[in-house]
Amino acid sequence: MSNGAGSSKVNVEGVMLFEQPFARVPFENYRKVFRTTQRQIEKDFSAMQTATNDLVERSKNGGGVDEDAVQGIDAMITRVDNLKRKLSDLNENFGVPTQAVMKERLEHLSVVEDAQTQTTPEYQRWSDTRLDRWLVDWALRTGRERTAKKITAEKGIHTLVDVDIFMDIRRIELGLVTHSCTEALAWCNENKAALRKLKSTLEFDLRLQEYIELARLRQTDEAIGYLKRHIVNWHDAHMQQIKQATALLAFPPNTTCNPYKRLYDPSRWDSLVRAFRLAVYNLNSLPTEPLLNLALYAGLASLKLPSCYDGSCKNVDCPVCDPDFGVLAQEVPSSHHVNSTIVCQISGKIMNEDNPPMAFPNGYVYSREALEEMAAQHQGIVTCPRSHKTCTLQELRKVFVS
Known part of the structure; x- marks a missing residue:
């Protein structure tokens, strides 16, 4: 990442372009903790305000400090103590660790701004750590959790990688693979406001799939009840799909009539897995591709030529001609050279x-x-x-x- 041919000056802007998700993930987690804390405080304060107003009204109406008033005050004190304990737990279990992660990641990125050239020992060590981070990210995205954890432990980069997020993704995806929406729906409930802001249809798709499974088992009464409780309230945005779902009860699982055949298609579960992962990536500002792949794309785009896919023209030193890298190179355009080289x-x-x-x-x-x-x-x-x-x-x- 240099500014020109033969130059070893660090291109700070180019480096930081790749590092946006690295800094955004802990920030999004911290903001999520803040919103959770805010809702908890507002809920408890609202209850205390209601109790306080009741006591004020009682005193205005000439009521003395009777046993009910004392019990109300005691309940308020208990609620305040509980609120204090909850806030302390939130700060200890979520806030402080997240702040530490954010601090370490920002300090890690500050090395790039301080480095004068790519040849300095500090920048070389930073580049090695960045490669380790990218390898962990690639391993987590491709289902190689043990490899990711081993690299993380050996290199001591736990605060610089997102192992916990991907382990949660893996856990929920395993539920979807085994045809269970329970974990995914719980995740949707935790992130309801953020998903609504992104205009995500993931929760509706999961609810619809649970209804389809009831229809597949021909549990008509349960399916109708589920439809009323969880699906009908989506009518503004998904009326056509709800109509099809309602009519699905009239068609058996082996129907050949579209679109009901498509609703019964088991491949819908694979689509749910992809939709869930995309929603997680959007919520955490993560790219849909591994960072290692994105870096390789950038390099391959500068090397790829039409002749690289000519069977009679192969260079053992050319990454594009390598069978594994060649697959990635197919995704990028050919390079444009102002001056040709032979x-x-x-x-x-x-x-x-x-x-x-x-x-x-x-x-x-x-x-x-x-x-x-x-x-x-x-x-x-x-x-x-x-x-x-x-x-x-x-x-x-x-x-x-x-």
């Missing part, structure tokens, strides 16, 4: 004025360094790797690229 197929080095291209009589071109090395090993004879034609070094022609 690479020797024998050595993989760029041919320029210091290492000019040399042509065989049949027209194939390779670098002078590679051909001179070949001639030195074979008594002045060079062989074209593609056509297998041989000649002396003196028969080669120097090529001038205009």
Whole structure:
């Protein structure tokens, strides 16, 4: 991440562009804790305000400090004590750890701003830690939790990675895979306000799926009751789907009639898994792709050429030609080079004025360094790797690229 060719100056803006989720995740968690605390305080204060108003009204009406008033005051004191305990627990179990995570992550990012060049030891250590973070992120997203935990423990980067979030994701997804919406619905209830702000339909989709499963089991009475309790109140935004769901009771699970066949399709569970993960990513400002993949995309986009997918043109030193990296490279556009470069197929080095291209009589071109090395090993004879034609070094022609 440099500012120009041959420059080792740190591109702070480019680095920080990748690090936005890294800083946003603990912030979103802290904001969630704040909202939870705020709702708890408002609920308890509202109850205490109501009790206080009752006591004031009682005194205005000439009522003395009787036994009921004393009991009301005692209840208020108990409620205040409970509120104090809850706030203390919230601060101890959520607030303080989250603040510590935010502090350590910001200190981690401050190294980038202080680094003068990419060659400084501090920046090199920071880059190594960043790679460890990306590997943990990739492992968590691909179901390799043990690998992620091992890297986290060995490198001591627990506060710099989001293991807990992905473990919760994994737990809820396992429920959906086994055709249970219980955990996912509980998560929706905890994040109801945020999901409403994002205009997410995840909760409705989960409710609809639970209704479909009741219809699949032909539990008609239970399905109708569930429809009234949990689905009908979504009529403003999902009337068409609710109408189809209502009619679903008239069709058996083996129906061939669309759209009811699609409603019974088990692949809906896979769609729910993807919808849930997308909702989690949106709520926590996480990218949908692993950060490691995003970094590789950026590098591959600068190397990819149409010839990389030509079976006759392969370079062992080219990442795009690698079978594994090539799959990722298919997702990015080909690079745009203002000035073309010619690479020797024998050595993989760029041919320029210091290492000019040399042509065989049949027209194939390779670098002078590679051909001179070949001639030195074979008594002045060079062989074209593609056509297998041989000649002396003196028969080669120097090529001038205009």
